[in-house]
Amino acid sequence: MTAASYPVIRCDGEENLGGPCDNEVGLPGATTVAEVRKGNPDWHPRPGGRDICPDCWKDDIR
Secondary structure, eight states: OOOOOOOEEEOOSEETTTEEOOOEEEOTTOOSHHHHHHTOTTSEEEGGGEEEOHHHHHTTOO
16 A cells, blocks of 8 residues: 655635535645645635635635
């Protein structure tokens, strides 16, 4: 068995304004979180290193 690690970004918003959002995204071949962010322009970086997924952004979690 082989284990691999890869960077992902997780949403720090609240899903439909009701609780923590479980969305996360990676990018094939990415080796840094910066590459994942660059490859997912619909995700929004926020101050303090928070990331907001498109659904939470649409729900106005900023």
